Amino acid sequence: MRYKPFLLALTLGLGLAAPILPVHAAPPAAAVPSVSYTSADVMRLTEKVADYQIASLAAGLVPAHASGDTPDPKNWVQGALFIGLTALADHSDNPxxxxxxxxxxxxxxxxxxxxxxxxxxxxxxxxxxxxARHGAGPDAIAPLRKSYDTILEFQPTVGLEHREYTDPRGVDCGQRWCWADALFMAPATWLELANQTGEAKYRDYAVKEFWATTDYLYDKTEHLYYRDSRFFERRGPHGERVFWSRGDGWVFAGLAHIIPLMPQGADRAHMETVFKEMAAKLISIQKADGYWSPSLLADPATSVPESSGTAFYVYGLAWGIKAGLLDAKSYEPAVRKGWAALVRSVHPDGKLGYVQSIGDQPDNVSYDDTQYYGVGAFLMAGTAVADLQLDRRKK
Incomplete structure (x- = not known):
């Protein structure tokens, strides 16, 4: 079976043998769990969501509305989940x-x-x-290093203009980081490889391409990233610019991964400035219910909940406070509201709901919708919120 490697891990004793039952409707208001901000309770819920997802993977279950490549164990869909699991492994006593x-x-x-x-x-x-840093050793990064050396030898020369996916010529700019999501997927990999190997060439490439993408997609007035160039002129139903929540979430979480990997200097300082600009914008458009709208500038009164973008923002804001980049008094209220929203997204059995399906723009979403990458974002958010120890801070 594809997921056979997980079966041994599942015998470690977390009581994961219970059947996974679908939940098709949001719970009534009276059934919504109260929110605890103690680190122990935050971690308990975070592990519950992880355990549900691991059990689902072990059973070979694929979420509804998933893409055809979702079962691919090397794809970004599961890659994002496993990035979240590394954060959880760093915080949990459970092996x-x-x-x-x-x-x-x-x-x-x-x-x-x-x-x-x-x-x-x-x-x-x-x-x-x-x-590689947790027992696997250098063999774990040998194929990665070989691939990146090939890229450096034959660097792409295409532009960053993004064609429609229906274009028969294809989206050739995908050889570079021409869409917002890419700033989560790739730069941190290049930078960590530079740090582990001591080879600055990997960092140099990542920094060069990061700024190329940022100069192209970052709106210096709105302090948000367009998903790609197709959205420069698109407008929502009320004339608002279209900034996709999860797209900007990928960037914001990506910056939280990138910045600690950068040496002190002008590039890191500039990245911190972009991060702080985004953070200020994000707390100004957070909805009253704690979520962020799938289309960030849409009417908050009519937009639906969405948990994957919200989880990335909660993660980034919590990380920024802990790292000293964001003022706690100004930003903690948004973290608290966002975490409370995420708690309401979790089904009684640990399934994470309100995750918009795979796409490239804002779309509708329901309480029963889930995807692997949304869980990865939730695990990052949960561990970052636990780090803040909000129960020990004054509101």
Whole structure:
């Protein structure tokens, strides 16, 4: 079976044998759980969501509305989940999460996805780099290093203009980071490889391409990233610019991963400025219910809940406070509201709901919708919120 490597890990004793039952309607208001901000309770819920997802993977279950490549163990869809699992492994006393991560790498033979240049197929490399520091050793990054050396030898020369996916010529700019999501998938992999190997060439490439993408997609007035160039002139129903929540979520979480990997200097300082500009914008448009709208500038009174973008923002804001980049008094209220919203997204059995399906723009979403990458974002958010120890802070 494809997920056989997980079966041993599941015997470690978390009581995961209970059947996974679908939940098709949001709970009534009276049934919504109260929110605890103690680190222990935050971690308890975070592990519950992880355990549900691991059990689903072990059973070979694929979420509804998933893309055809979702079962691919080297794809970005699962790569994002496993990045979240590395964060959980760093915070949990339960050895299951580390074992699951290491087993995934071994089962993948530490290989990236099939597309040499495509950022989506590099996300899983962040998991291998974590594994290399947690027992797998240098063999875990040897294929990654070989692939990146090839890219450096034959660097792409295409522009960043993004064609429609229906264009028969294809989206050739995918050889570079021409869409917002790519800034989560690839740069941190390049930067961590530079740090582990001591080879500055990997960092130099990542920094060059990061700024090329940022100069192209970052709106310096709105302080948000367009998903790609197709959205420069698109407008919503009320004339608002279209900034996709999960697209900007990928960037915001990506910056939280990138910045600590950068040496002190002008580039890091500039990245911190972009991060702080985004953070200020994000708390100004958070909805009253704690979520962010799928289309960030849409009417908050009519937009639906969406948990994947919200989880990335909660993660980034919590990380920024902990790192000293964001003022706690100004930003903690948004973290609290966002975490409370995420708690309401979790089904009684641990399934995470309100995750918009795979796409490239804002779309509708329901309480029963889930996807692997949304869980990865939730695990990052949960561990970052636990780090803040909000119960010990004054509101």
């Amino acid at each position: 299951l999460y580390k074992q699951v991560v290491l087993q995934r790498g071994e089962a993948n033979h530490w290989e990236l996805g099939k597309r040499l240049y495509h950022a989506d197929d590099h996300a899983i490399g962040q998991v291998y780099l974590w594994a």
